[in-house]
Amino acid sequence: MNKKFGIKEVVAMGIxxxxxxxxxxxxxxxxxxxxxxxxxxMAVLAFFxxxxxxIVGGVVGFLGHALGDALFYGSVWWSWVFPEAVVGVAxxxxxxxxxxxxxxxxxxxxxxxxxxxxxxxxxxAWIVVAPVLDILVYQEPANKVFIQGAFAFxxxxxxxxxxxxxxxxxYSRIAGKSSNLKVED
Amino acid sequence: xxxxxxxxxxNTPIHKLSGFTKLVFFLLWCFCSALTFDxxxxxxxxxxxxxxxxxxxxxxxQVSGVFLAVMFFMVINLTCIFFFAPYQGCQIxxxxxxxxHLFGGYTLTREQLFYEFNVFIxxxxxxxxxxxxxxxxxxxxxxxxxxxxxxxxxxxxxVEIALRYIPDIQDEFHRIRNAQEARGIEMSSKGKxxxxxxxxxxxxxxxxxxTMERIDVVSNAMELRGFGKHGRRTWYRKxxxxxxxxxxxxxxxxxxxxxxxxxxxxxxxxxNPFI
Numbered sequence: 417m418n419k420k421f422g423i424k425e426v427v428a429m430g431i432x433x434x435x436x437x438x439x440x441x442x443x444x445x446x447x448x449x450x451x452x453x454x455x456x457x458m459a460v461l462a463f464f465x466x467x468x469x470x471i472v473g474g475v476v477g478f479l480g481h482a483l484g485d486a487l488f489y490g491s492v493w494w495s496w497v498f499p500e501a502v503v504g505v506a507x508x509x510x511x512x513x514x515x516x517x518x519x520x521x522x523x524x525x526x527x528x529x530x531x532x533x534x535x536x537x538x539x540x541a542w543i544v545v546a547p548v549l550d551i552l553v554y555q556e557p558a559n560k561v562f563i564q565g566a567f568a569f570x571x572x573x574x575x576x577x578x579x580x581x582x583x584x585x586x587y588s589r590i591a592g593k594s595s596n597l598k599v600e601d
Numbered sequence: 602x603x604x605x606x607x608x609x610x611x612n613t614p615i616h617k618l619s620g621f622t623k624l625v626f627f628l629l630w631c632f633c634s635a636l637t638f639d640x641x642x643x644x645x646x647x648x649x650x651x652x653x654x655x656x657x658x659x660x661x662x663q664v665s666g667v668f669l670a671v672m673f674f675m676v677i678n679l680t681c682i683f684f685f686a687p688y689q690g691c692q693i694x695x696x697x698x699x700x701x702h703l704f705g706g707y708t709l710t711r712e713q714l715f716y717e718f719n720v721f722i723x724x725x726x727x728x729x730x731x732x733x734x735x736x737x738x739x740x741x742x743x744x745x746x747x748x749x750x751x752x753x754x755x756x757x758x759x760v761e762i763a764l765r766y767i768p769d770i771q772d773e774f775h776r777i778r779n780a781q782e783a784r785g786i787e788m789s790s791k792g793k794x795x796x797x798x799x800x801x802x803x804x805x806x807x808x809x810x811x812t813m814e815r816i817d818v819v820s821n822a823m824e825l826r827g828f829g830k831h832g833r834r835t836w837y838r839k840x841x842x843x844x845x846x847x848x849x850x851x852x853x854x855x856x857x858x859x860x861x862x863x864x865x866x867x868x869x870x871x872x873n874p875f876i
Contacts, residue, residue: 427820430762490667491727557686
């Protein structure tokens with residue numbers, strides 16, 4: 417097994433998925449549009465993608481959404497499972513740039529970069545992929561799914577923007593400090 | 602927090618099937634239900650699903666909470682479809698048989714009712730399959746049987762870890778929430794949006810950091826035991842595919858292909874009773 421995909425990634429995929437599933441039910445409702453609310457689990461997804469990369473992010477999004485839907489809502493809405501993976505993969509693609517584990521996720525430039533990436537990723541996922549799949553697979557009315565998609569997009573960029581950035585910055589501060597020792601003169 | 606569905610050990614023909622068989626059945630069944638709008642196929646699936654549900658001996662009590670939640674979302678979804686697109690059905694079936702005028706620009710048509718009926722029974726094709734899969738599949742056995750059909754064991758292991766740790770993390774979630782509530786942090790639906798984000802993060806922060814720690818502990822333990830050193834590994838709960846598994850797999854593949862042919866042979870996914 418190569419070093420890039422080690423034991424830690426396997427465990428992160430598993431436990432990240434479990435955390436995502438548990439947080440399925442923690443929602444902050446926005447407006448009465450079915451299935452759209454501020455979902456703190458999205459911040460967790462962004463967190464895992466930004467630390468462990470696109471494969472872990474994609475799997476946590478895909479498996480987590482499918483399992484979470486199944487366990488809590490008893491049915492799986494596949495056209496919304498795939499976009500979740502899209503978000504995870506897209507944010508994870510730039511994992512090197514964030515440098516969370518090296519403690520670089522602190523300055524404004526990195527945080528803004530992260531937020532640009534997440535907004536683009538969410539736009540692709542919820543304004544393009546999800547509604548198109550809804551129409552292709554489930555033949556739902558176009559205006560309904562685009563409105564749902566737009567709300568999901570808004571909710572996700574808010575929660576990832578605020579909570580996701582905070583979580584990453586806080587973790588970066590802790591993880592970046594390798595020790596308290598200083599070199600003596 | 603609603604109750605979650607979980608695996609329960611029993612001795613029924615469904616429980617005896619290999620986890621892999623049930624996974625394939627579940628996925629093909631879901632895709633079939635998603636892709637077809639042929640009412641006849643959907644009705645056959647509802648009946649089959651109900652029969653398998655009864656055979657699997659699932660207790661109603663175990664799934665009723667989740668079932669009610671699905672019903673709730675279904676009603677909202679069906680209502681929304683009607684309000685956003687009252688003539689979606691007419692567009693799909695190409696005819697318009699009005700039943701009565703409701704109000705404003707909304708007229709009830711038979712096509713719309715039939716279209717929404719299709720969406721409605723689609724829920725009832727998927728729900729039993731989800732319940733059956735989750736209640737009758739042992740996570741460890743599922744991972745073992747996934748690896749048995751040449752899926753890399755790292756992937757099988759990730760799936761197993763996910764299923765294994767959901768209850769643990771849920772416990773942790775409850776502990777942290779209770780602790781934060783004891784400190785006077787409001788968790789209910791009162792309060793402004795920003796306050797609620799802040800209060801929610803009072804749970805997410807400790808939960809996420811303890812999860813990161815857990816990842817370290819588990820991956821260190823696995824590394825110490827030499828996980829990933831060899832290309833293959835053996836499984837405690839491994840079961841070989843039996844004749845019953847092969848029969849079920851053959852059935853679901855034939856069923857899937859057949860329903861795709863019936864659905865798409867006339868170039869239209871809908872069964873149209875209006876012509």
